[in-house]
Amino acid sequence: MTAESKRDRVEQKARSKTLLVISQTYVPDTPAVGQYMHDAAAGMAARRWRVVVLTSGRGYDDPSIKYPARETPDGVEIHHLPTTSLGRQPIPVRLQGQMFVLAQVVLRSNYVGKIICGLEHRSATTLDVSIPS
8 A cells, every 4th residue: 555545545534524513603603603613613624524514594693694505614514504593682582593593403413424523602601522432
């Protein structure tokens, strides 16, 4: 086996790893947490991981903004879910919006494939990383 074919096999194996990122906000939406999530996701894509993002299809601060269903900036597959973003509303209304996103994430994540690692944004102070054993 040549060094080049060995390197190709290593790169292909690395690319077969999938990181699933779940966040109510994500680039190009304006809240800072979306940018932080994108920085982490783009870093993993640069390391040859397949990165899939499931996020809201509407703006958080301005729900009248609608994002395209799919984008691939910096090698990151972004799937904007057709949810109703309820944005900056009272807490019970925000929880309802998060439930809309969560329901679609559960349905869509079944089609992502084998997930090696997951990132989830729950609040401004919480970022969960899970790596199955």
